[in-house]
Amino acid sequence: MDDLIPALQTPTAPAGTGRVRSGMPVSRVDGRAKVTGSARYAAEIHAPGLCHGVVVSGMIAKGRITHIDPSDALAVPGVIDVLTHRHRPPLAGDDEEYKDSTAPDGAPFRPLYNDRILYSGQPVALVLAETFEAARYAASLVTVDYEAEAHATDLLAGLNDAHDASETTNESKGDADAVFARAPVKVDAQYYNEVEHHNPMELFASTVVYGDDGHLTIYDKTQGSQNCHEYICGALQLPPERVTVRNPYVGGAFGSGLRPQYQLPLATMAALHLKRSVRVVLTRQQMFFFGHRPEVWQRVKLAANPDGQLQAIVHEARQETSSFEDYTEEVVNWSGQLYACENIRLGHKLVARDRPTPVDMRAPGATHGVHALEVAMDELSYALGMDPLALRLKNYAERNPLDGKPYSSKELRACYERGAERFGWSRRPPQPRSMQEGAELVGYGMASAIWEAFVKEAEARAVLHADGRLVVSSAASDIGTGTYTVMTMIAAEAMGLPMEQVTFQLGDSNLPKAPTEGGSSHVNSVGSAIFGACDHLKRELWEYAREQEKSAFAQASFEDVEFGDGQLRLRGGATVAIADLLRAKGKDHIEATYQLSPPKDKQEQYARLVHAAVFCEVRVNEALGIARVTRVVDAVAAGRIISAKTAASQVSGGVIWGISQALHEATYTDHDLGRFMNHNYAEYHVPVCADIHDIEVIFVDEEDRIVSAQLGTKGVGEIGILGVAAAVSNAIYHATGKRIRSTPITPDKLLLGDRDLPVPNAPGGA
Structure with a gap:
């Protein structure tokens, strides 16, 4: 099945970009993929036997579910099952298992956990079918009975009911x-x-590809693949090695994708229940019930x-x-x-x-x-x-x-x-x-x-090949802000390479650790880690140059050398090709990983x-x-x-x-x-x-x-x-x-x- 799952997509800069300098007006390296449609988003991943899920949304603001009748939905041709709070895979019982890195104080929402209704529009069932059309029609046939309780949704009517905010300081x-x-x-x-309300063009969606070995490869609309990985493993009590989360392209987010949204656990529960691949896409109306x-x-x-x-x-x-x-x-x-x-x-x-x-x-x-x-x-x-x-x-x-x-x-x-x-x-x-x-x-x-x-903790890996190609990777996200482009520029400038020789990989929970993209911090954090990884590569190459027989670099300090056009050179003096340095060491590539830990005491x-x-x-x-x-x-x-x-x-x-x-x-x-x-x-x-x-x-x-x-x-x-x-x-x-x-x-x-x-x-x- 692996050959049917898209590989990690890594757009590269178009040829002719030339030498990179900070502040240049560079076009997006992922621009061509986006305008030609080759960029694949969470709801565009295909897998054999893909099942489609459609969410049934609750209709009251507060109360409980007294009865759910899925019989009419199950009678629709192509419908496989209807998941409810009474009929679903097991969920963790501890609130802490549902807390992602951006969760506030309290008890995180757990979809299909019990009969309680906490807000209008809450998901109350998931219809699973062979086609999206069958699932959508069947979802309209699910009957839900409620016992409503008095609710309060008006802020201005409740100003006197306010309580202290635990996460802010009243200075x-x-x-x-x-x-x-x-x-x-x-x-x-x-x-x-x-x-x-958030209204990104891309609807929130999760495609869970169920592998022959039971491994789950999840394509999710998220601002943090590793955040979602941690959340889903905790909520469904899955071993981390069984799950990979990918988000190579995100069609707008700006905060709505910081927390895992409820289609992610629903799609994953359905894949585990059916032991097959499942896709759940929320409707535009359902996106107004969060975010x-x-x-x-x-x-x-x-x-x-x-x-x-x-x-x-x-x-x-x-x-x-x-x-x-x-x-x-x-x-x-x-x-x-x-x-x-x-x-x-x-x-x-x-x-x-x-x-x-x-x-x-x-x-x-x-x-x-x-x-x-x-x-x-x-x-x-x-x-x-x-x-x-x-x-x-x-x-x-x-x-x-x-x-x-x-x-x-x-x-x-x-x-x-x-x-x-x-x-x-x-x-x-x-x-x-x-x-x-x-x-x-x-x-x-x-x-x-x-x-x-x-600035947050981040890690990046840089691999320099003998032919001059540089591959840099981190589990970062690009929510449309230009992360692919900026990280490529940082690496290219650091190594003195044209942008077309640099590839930046992001959007995979298996890559080096990166923070969730938010707060305008990705360049400061991931970009600095990339700079650090490239600096390690340059220092290794400098040592190689100093070790060469009769080397002009033997007495040179690191500050005496610079990198450009695939060469290491003394400022105003001798040069040596990076490819020659690697060949002399018998290497087809070198790599370095850098962990950025901001100096908090100083900052x-x-x-x-x-x-x-x-x-x-x-x-x-x-x-x-x-x-x-x-x-x-x-x-x-x-x-x-x-x-x-x-x-x-x-x-x-x-x-x-x-x-x-x-x-x-x-x-x-x-x-x-x-x-x-x-x-x-x-x-x-x-x-x-x-x-x-x-x-x-x-x-x-x-x-x-x-x-x-x-x-x-x-x-x-x-x-x-x-x-x-x-x-x-x-x-x-x-x-x-x-x-x-x-x-x-x-x-x-x-x-x-x-x-x-x-x-x-x-x-x-x-």
Whole structure:
């Protein structure tokens, strides 16, 4: 059967790429495979005797299953079986066996475990058939009876039921409340963000190939093959050597694939039950029953002197979580890291609702937290009669405000300067409603952006062949961010090879250990491990050169040599071909493995952050309540940029998502049913081409050897979305004089005004 299972797919760079340097605008090495269709995704893997599974989703928000009748489904020709909580392979009974590396505190959801219903849309059965069509039809015939219980899905109705968030710190400095009370200029406002849902183009799917020897090769839509491997072995009590998880191509994820989703254990259970290969693909509607950014209520209080110097910052949040897990995002902590202030109080609580556990969604926590802070800063600028950019520069932090740590690097001031100049911020009149073209009011807005620079443990292997080919591997993931390309560039530059001679392998749990791709950390982590593996190879080749008889390299230090064009050479002197060095040693290849272990003690002495400044132009037709974002300039300081083309693409894609957050995206709940209602592409609004206009990305020169000693990088995946929704909101206020503090800013709010928000009864007013 092995010859019927696709080998690990490893795209290589097209010929003619030439010598690689950081910052080059290199096209994606996996681009051809994707546009020609040769890239195979989780639902496109074929195996003999493949069985198809379709999930039956529950219809109540809370309660229990009293009866399931699969008889009509089983009568459909081609139907093999129907798995339920009463009829399935054994599952582990300990919560810890289900906890993957990204699981929050609590009891992870276990599909088909018992009769309990925890949220609407929960999987209650899996229909298995010879064809997808038979399984889909039969799934509609499964009858499920329930005993419903009272449910709670409304965050705003439960603000007083909040409990402390276990995974976030409610930090403070000074006496923010007392200073705020007596401050001469202050802002006190509430902000609200609706639920948003992941909508990647690739549906969540798992294809489990059941081998002749019982080995399971699982192709899964995931951001971490090894994370899913650990999870499935624990949940189904399988020996690790019996399972391989692969994800060579992922059609978008940005957090939705950090945790294993429920189709993975369902497909694996079915394969074990039938002893044959099984595929389970979720529908678009079913993808709305997991994978959402949590609903959040926030209150921000800012106090300042008349000259604009901040005196107090209070930022509090109430965030939705599920009834069975405490999922926590870092919503408020950014307000303690962005502006110089001596009095800061941060507070974050959770409200348990009968919904699926939220998941990370691009820049989790910061997307909402930065929005509230930056709109509040804009409000403060008007209260002071001060330019919004001047206010931010007045309070520019040279050290991290809460703990006094120095920044590992910080070029936010340069972001402000370059972004403002390119945008033409100096031409902005201060008064709202002062610019108009035709039927549209025109407004300018800006915001700061901030994200943490992560680096995690990672391992990479590099194999250099005598013919000059370099194969580098790590169990990394490419969720569409350009991992294939950037890792190929790092290896090619390190070894002085053209990109077409380098192959990077990822997406297989058997490869060297890599973290789950998330938090904009893959380049810092996996990229640094690749650099380290290549460095080991170079040092071995240097030793070979020194050992040669009458070698010109005999007295050369490693710093005296360089690599390029398949050669090792003394700087400005003798050269020797790498192929000749290997031949002289009787080797057809050499290899090295490098384990990256970040120096945590050193890193924790610094605040490690990515920064950006976003400038935005909007046009608003008040008669129709329609706002258009017509121009965005995003100036970013994200450390050393490896691939300028893919990095700019990441940031511009983030800007589009930020515009979507500001004007389009929201999932609405019928609280009587406890169910998400607009669970389709027709009613869940995202931008289309007509909604997106000019976007310009500027990368400010920066290098950070604290975050990444090997590369100087920081990461660009998250920073692109941050600050955009606030800049749009602030521009709308400048255009119209109407302050909208909730997202999305839909036509009804522009016509009728923003919604009123409750204030919870708690110390400090929040």
